[in-house]
Amino acid sequence: VNRKVTVAVDAMGGDYAPISIVQGAYLAAEELGDKVALILVGNRDKITDCIQTSRLESPPFEIEHAPEEVLMEEKPTEALRRKKASSIAVTSRLHKCGDADAILSAGNTGAVVASALLTLGRLEGVLRPAIATSIPTEKGVTTVLDMGANPECKPANLLQFGVMGSIYESYIHSKENPRIGLLSIGQEATKGNDLILAAHRLFSESNLNFVGNIEGQDILKGAVDVVVTDGFVGNVILKFTGSILDFLNSLALRHIKRDIFAKLGILLLKSALRSIKRTLDYTEYGGAPLLGVNGVCIICHGSSSPKAISSGIKVAYRMVIDEVNDHIKKRLISDGYMFAAVAPGSLKNSTGKQK
């Protein structure tokens, strides 16, 4: 497929906006060339300023002016109601009206999710969209979802997360028939909380490549390609993971300060440590898609580097080109998941109880 993909990028979102976003756009344009057209959405003066002070060449993007900004600490729905001309809202509307094929933001995650949901709506058959984050493991990359869009889930939501994650993983990370694991506290089907016990039954009856429950230690081992969990557990784990490097750093400082050999050792290790850190930095793996909305919405971490923004734009491009949403829709319809979700009484397990 040789179509050109237009990505609308929120230039005002994130801790280092707009400079990090602008530089990310340059990077992406360099790598993807003619394949993408970029629209940077935000305060025109600030974006132009960035280009001039950074002495960058003629920008490889259009600018769509949006005078307002949703701040990181603002309440999502309130902010969106008050700021109709915020960069997040304008970005979503560009997608809705067809001027963009995909959107990306490193801003207030709650506001990006709410704006995408309100403006674009859900994909046909999807009960609840979910954020899918890819993290490094011993074996490569594993995608975990939901990473925080749904703190409270029903079993059918988890089943749909499995379907969406599986399709995403097979197209974006080119894995054939991805292995799906349900995060629990024991491998047996009888282990877990009420949500997981019920979800386990749904997964077992599905034709997904479901390997069963996995436990906390299996995530980083790379035991499965897709880890399904609710948005509460997913968010706690994501944030916990983000704090591990700081913790190890502080620990290392405490132990190494007293030891001259150790200090020398650290110097020699410097370049290896840098590449380890880079591997651990999940922003390197591109943005996290909000799967299940009627469009392509990529969420980047607030502290995203230009590299991370550029990776996110590439994920957006791949999602459009590979028509991931169409595949999700078809799969949900063909497998009857959307109906199963609405009427769980029609599943084998439930009817089996009647004698």
Next chain:
Amino acid sequence: VNRKVTVAVDAMGGDYAPISIVQGAYLAAEELGDKVALILVGNRDKITDCIQTSRLESPPFEIEHAPEEVLMEEKPTEALRRKKASSIAVTSRLHKCGDADAILSAGNTGAVVASALLTLGRLEGVLRPAIATSIPTEKGVTTVLDMGANPECKPANLLQFGVMGSIYESYIHSKENPRIGLLSIGQEATKGNDLILAAHRLFSESNLNFVGNIEGQDILKGAVDVVVTDGFVGNVILKFTGSILDFLNSLALRHIKRDIFAKLGILLLKSALRSIKRTLDYTEYGGAPLLGVNGVCIICHGSSSPKAISSGIKVAYRMVIDEVNDHIKKRLISDGYMFAAVAPGSLKNSTGKQK
């Protein structure tokens, strides 16, 4: 207080039983001297064998023969029903009849919890016992509960975990008025799932030193002294944490193999790395008590070293000497938590809704 504390230790539980348990008992006896009397419960021949092949001196403990063993992979309740003479069951009975003041096991956690609950019962006023695990943080030690005894919790359970954790932390880690945090996905009282939203209200109305919600990244920072969460989330995090070192190791190997300077650096770092690893190894912090049972029950990790067993015995000793259970009972009664838990309608917030 100069009383002698008798600890009954399950000699057959854990991956390295009985040798690791026997050596742990020697270590503890050396450190605690006359303060403790130890009873090792298990197969008399195997224990005696251990002593002889290790060429240890006259054992500082009694042996209570228990001919059966609960295996690590057995189903807890089934195994306990079939094996009345298992080392886990006999250990609990020794405590129940008063021959021991505390018990410890590194065996099948589910079986240890079930056996303690069935044999000893719950402490007056406690709705559900919880496993409290202390982990290293940037600032020292933080206790997280529940670590897996209750995959499904009610708000009142979490409140009681806060009470028990607070008292445990103040006596065992000598912290005055420990700060309690509720693990959630945002600091605001409005962030979380249904369970956490309701629990937040109960904590806010309590007279505990409740600092509010904390997030995943706050645990290792040591932002609070006690982290309250349900047994599902707690267990996932505990197991996830246990896998981090392996992951970093595999990552380091991959990056360092190619780099001669890095290899040399690692050699120089060896002793510092060892002490970092020791700090990270949560078994060094002693066993995890099952708080809320009518007795003192310490759960050790299956892979416990002799050092970890000895630390666990010291925790058992402290819990008895400091009368932690009495303090929990008194606090629950004086603060009316037990009644609040049964009749949440009597709390301010609920009645406040009526106009």
